[in-house]
Amino acid sequence: MKIPPCLGRMLALCLLAWLPLAVSAQDDGGQPLLESLDAASYAQMGEAIEAIIESGDERSRGWLEALLGGKLQRHKETGRFVVVLENRGRDWPVADALTGEAFGEMSRRDLDRLGINNALRGQLQSALAVLDLHVPDTRDRREAARALLGDVDASLVEPLEAVISGEEDAEVRRLLEQGLAIHRLEQGSVEAVASLEGSLNSRVRAALNSAARSDDPALAEAASSALADIEQKMKLNRGLETLYFGLSLGSVLVLAAIGLAITFGVMGVINMAHGELIMLGAYTTWAMQQLLPGQPGLAMVLSIPAGFLVAALAGIAIERGVIQFLKGRPLETLLATFGVSLILQQLVRTVISPLNRTVVTPEWMSGSIMINEGLSLTLNRLYVLGFALVVFAGLMLVMRRTRLGLEVRAVTQNRAMARSMGIRATRVDIMTFALGSGVAGLAGVALSQLTNVGPNLGQNYIIDSFMVVVFGGVGNLWGTLVAGLSLGVINQVLEPWAGAVLAKILVLVFIILFIQKRPRGLFPQKGRAAEG
Template sequence: MEGFCCCNKKSFYSFKPRLLSLNLKISGNSKLIFALVVFLTMGFFLISTVEANEFENTLKDLGNKSRSKIKLAVKALGNMGNPAAIPVMEALKEKRLRISDNDSLIILNEAKDKGYDALTGQPVELGSLNLRKPRINNAVRRLLSTAIGKLKLFSDDPEIRLSAARDLLKRSSNNLVELIEKALKKETEDEIRNLFLLVLAKEGLNSDDKSKRLQSIKTITTLGNNDFKTILEEVLEKNEEDEFLEKDSEIRDAASNAIAKIEKRQFVKNQAANLFYGLSLGSILLLAALGLAITFGLMGVINMAHGEMLMLGAYLTFVVQNLFKEYLPGYFELYLIAAIPVSFLGSALVGIILERGIIRHLYGRPLETLLATWGISLILIQTIRLVFGAQNVEVANPSYLSGGVEVMNGIVFPYSRIAIIIFVVGVVISIWMLLQKTSLGLQVRAVTQNREMASCMGISTYKVDMYTFGLGSGVAGLGGLALSQIGNVGPELGQLYIVDSFMVVVLGGVGNIAGTVAGALSLGIFNKFLEPVAGAVLGKIIVLVLIIVVIQKRPQGLFSLKGRMVDN
């Protein structure tokens, strides 16, 4: 499973050039486009202004042969406050800046095989140029860090300030303390303020002033996350004679108190994350098991090819995605919406064909049906393998589902998973409505309860079987669509989920939606809570063993209807 992802890489290169006083917000992580836009606008509108000329000249000084000139230029750029200097300075710091014979600055990409002109933004042919490396040393690099930090901390774009604050937190910043304090005074956004406070607290911990240290620990207690645990633990370290390195007991107490608070907070966070990811897993299991439970309850047959309906749904989503890419690139983002009916109907159609062609003929022989449907699943898997290849195919998230919402510091709930949970709720409600409020649903329930009697009352049971099987397969197809958004899509996709979805059905009892919902969610959440304690594999084994134990007490499932039936 994908973990907690953090994607602030994008925001790094997007900001409002203050000099241009234009609200130019450039998104996307392509430096090239960014630089192109910034510098072309500069070239057209502002080349004649004195300020721009001064900036440009100072920028050019970064490539000067004299190290002291470079130092002066770095300091000046830091004071000018023009964020356009950031990429150049970063390139210089990371040894990606080159100077050509006619003194223009060239920024190389990370692989150092392509480059562009820092001023014009035009790509340049590297082979034809005689490039010189600027001479920098650690002193210059320190100055550069300060200047870059300064530019970022005072940027007008809160996203840049945020990412700068996060960067500061990761490394030592003792030479920037004054700067940060200044920035803190100006800062209006709470999130960034908190980060600044933490950065200062981290530095303040090393100060000689006791009250300052206590204050720092206090800040960390209220705002700090797990990363601060090691720092606090250092305070509590002992030497070889078992004496505390830290002599002041007040500070030690404060630190251990802070650790306890942080741990408690982290525990709550972890539980929240477990709950969310458990719900997410449960909702996927639910989509996989829902159709299975309906068909199993109705016809008493186990459809081993049910997992392959998931796989078909995922591959249909893949096909729709490719069709959009090919024919409607302008509406590409909408492919997922279009894929919903396609994956439902496609899987439903295959399900109906199977029911008509094979399963109907095995009525009353559930074990044979199990084997025959297993055979079907083998054929489906191999067909997909021959058509699409044995490798996983790539289904891209549309932009509105990529990324996530950070609910707490360090815990991100991806949009795709949130969307799936909402989607599943929608599907469950529609199926419930279908079963409870329509005449087809009434017939389905009648046949589930007593096939012969329903048939006597004039319900055409074979039609009900067909529609229900189509419905179950279609829902599985929707499950495949959901899965394609968070996992790999490959021919064996269905096999991964089939055992789990059987477990849901066994746990929830057949033929009732409430049982399936409860079974799926409890299985998903239980799995996720067990995982950190027992490890993924052992957790799964424990769950399976527990289900076998549960079945001892409730052989017909946890939520089955009570009855005194003799089945034969």
């Protein structure tokens, strides 16, 4: 029993002794550079990275990027360095780090990752940014220059000054000069403060803040006065930011509630499964992305009609299967639809999974656009805000300008009269409910970009939706829009000083008091519609 493991070990030793020889036969100087990266401590790795940058090897950029992504690895047995091309699952396709030649899949077990930490990541990022300063694309150069803010050290001063003198783009020059100024400020130069004045960049502010605490009174004073200036500008920024946050939260509320404004507001059906219709829309987005792997953008666009259809069909099923039998019995409708919502949740849990699903954010929806250096608007929320307004406008158009809208209004105002005028009331009921449900599906598509796509998604929005519809005035679409947006803004204004938990409570208290005063909401229905 004892001999085989020994033999095995000897064989492995033989292989170990033999294979590096085979590798080094085609070596060209890259191997020792990578060899030094496989160091015991992060400090040694840092030196090895420096060495690679200085080597000027044309493959160094690829190595550094692979190292940054955790994809530079070493085969345990042969010691060969490889770049992992795709690191999901158990077996990964790899390519040789030296020759770039791809050679099939390797098991995760056999590879040793060259791991880095945040400090090294910073070093790698600034090294890559320095390399990026020479690329032809101006946008990339600006990005690189911005990344260097606060990361400039003594060794970079000379090369950067050379870059500045040769740079055509004024913005890149300005950013690099700021980067150098931060470095000089850290060295204790009072003059550096002047070139940083008025900048809203958070790294500049961080540098000024620490300078304001320095022992040199002249420097501390200059930095403090520059900071006071910046603070003034920041105030306006913060106000705008809060407004944007509020509108964005409001747009989510509007989206979630607008479908309910049709089914509950116009038709008068209390549909507790409304949240689950939203959930179905979100799951449709996920399913779409599964059908179109690698094209999250296209999938996103296609899920807008698909989400509408899926939720609308589910809505029709709920209307035909449950609600039509409970006409005019709100309590029973409430209980029955609550049951439907639980069934739908558990259905998703059993059929798909109790776990959240990943919905990928398309490239054009992630990140933020910068208004100025202290204020940037997150793109996904900007899209959702726009989408909410478009959906609202579309819905208004349907209700005001189409035959369906006319019939819906006729049936809800006076059912018997509408029927005697030849309107098929049952058909209108189905269509209206499908419309409201479909809009909930659209909300789900949008929410998949902001929150978890899981079985509980709907539950989180059902209370908020009812709140918005009731606050806005039942039966009034404009009311829903105004109520949603204003509740969003109120919430976000309260949040910084009251905290998230208390802000939510305060908003609820406010609504309770408001409903006491005006039971019919912000925009009560008037005339005949009010009696319906």
